[in-house]
Amino acid sequence: MVTIKDIAQQANVSTTTVSRVLNNDQSFNVSEKTRNKVLEVARRLGYKTIVERYNKKHYRLALVYKSFIFNSHLDNDFHFSIRSGIDRVCLQYEIDSINVFNFTNMSASHIHGAIIQGNYTDEEITGIARSLDTDKILVIGRCPNDNKFDSVWFDTKKAIHSALDYLTGLGHRDIGYIGSIESPDLEFEDRRDQVFLRYMSKFPEFKSSRIYIGENGIKSGYKMMERAFHEGPLPSAFFIANDPNAIGALEFLKEQNISVPGMVSIVGFNDHSMARYTTPSLTTVHIPTEYMGQTAVQTIIERIEDVRSMCKKVLIPTQLMIRNSAERLQTKNR
Numbered sequence: 001m002v003t004i005k006d007i008a009q010q011a012n013v014s015t016t017t018v019s020r021v022l023n024n025d026q027s028f029n030v031s032e033k034t035r036n037k038v039l040e041v042a043r044r045l046g047y048k049t050i051v052e053r054y055n056k057k058h059y060r061l062a063l064v065y066k067s068f069i070f071n072s073h074l075d076n077d078f079h080f081s082i083r084s085g086i087d088r089v090c091l092q093y094e095i096d097s098i099n100v101f102n103f104t105n106m107s108a109s110h111i112h113g114a115i116i117q118g119n120y121t122d123e124e125i126t127g128i129a130r131s132l133d134t135d136k137i138l139v140i141g142r143c144p145n146d147n148k149f150d151s152v153w154f155d156t157k158k159a160i161h162s163a164l165d166y167l168t169g170l171g172h173r174d175i176g177y178i179g180s181i182e183s184p185d186l187e188f189e190d191r192r193d194q195v196f197l198r199y200m201s202k203f204p205e206f207k208s209s210r211i212y213i214g215e216n217g218i219k220s221g222y223k224m225m226e227r228a229f230h231e232g233p234l235p236s237a238f239f240i241a242n243d244p245n246a247i248g249a250l251e252f253l254k255e256q257n258i259s260v261p262g263m264v265s266i267v268g269f270n271d272h273s274m275a276r277y278t279t280p281s282l283t284t285v286h287i288p289t290e291y292m293g294q295t296a297v298q299t300i301i302e303r304i305e306d307v308r309s310m311c312k313k314v315l316i317p318t319q320l321m322i323r324n325s326a327e328r329l330q331t332k333n334r
Helices: 004-011 015-022 032-045 050-055 077-092 122-131 156-169 192-200 218-230 243-255 289-304
Strands: 060-065 096-100 113-117 137-140 150-154 175-180 211-214 237-240 265-270 283-286 313-316 319-321
Touching: 004 015, 004 032, 015 032, 060 077, 077 096, 077 113, 077 289, 113 122, 113 289, 122 137, 137 289, 150 156, 150 289, 156 175, 156 192, 156 237, 156 265, 156 283, 156 319, 175 192, 175 218, 175 243, 192 211, 211 218, 218 237, 218 243, 237 243, 243 265, 289 313
Parallel strands: 060 096, 060 113, 113 137, 137 150, 150 313, 175 211, 175 237, 237 265, 265 283
Antiparallel strands: 283 319
16 A cells, blocks of 8 residues: 655655645645645655545534534634645535534444544543444544544634733733633643733733623624723733634724724734734634544544544644734833
């Protein structure tokens, strides 16, 4: 059987380059010449990717999620985009995907693998795993057991630090936080507000009282910024831990004629599909959610195909998208 190593040797590139080209990794920077060379060698040798080999076997993939995460595209763009990536790969390779809400008859469904998406507790994920007629399970999000489940997520700490490095680099030290309630099973030090608090505690100008936690969504973001406004002078900047909250916060500030970024700078998180169209356009941390969904399908197929017996944890890189909602601190405006 032709291997990635065989292709790498004939194309005179690394095995990593071959793997990422064949998996159509959009985050991988490689010249078109190299990409085409790898693909040409793979075709000549008759190499089949895992997904291509799977396509002939017609496996069934359970997609497990709480239905409410798809109630509103505006408030849950993050999950819609992940699902778009899942659906894209399933459609491309004719993978049968089954939406799962009721687990009572899952043992009769002949499921070969499952992807769990959403804000589930550890106990819920364990219960879901027991109800499924497969041990090939991937969690999109924080994984309760890295030795039992595959997972795809991102480095929360590194992503938040990139936003705060940017704001503090612009001179901001008095920075507020707005975010939504997180899973009760999430380790305390991994919560977004706690990552923020630990980072900011080194600045004497920082006030821990300017941390606001509410629900996810535009309305909640509006209300939390309204509360911050009525509690006294606003900080010079806010890090807002999800973009729907940030969009709501921008709406409130606009109604109060508070200039963004002239009087308050805003940096969001997720890179909502509307982030570039807000006024001003939102500087935010981009999480490649559609790619996460694609990677989830490719990763679970590896387990279904028995390419590996060990579980895999994939951390997707994030990127700060600098737009127009944050600027260097202007003392005269404070």
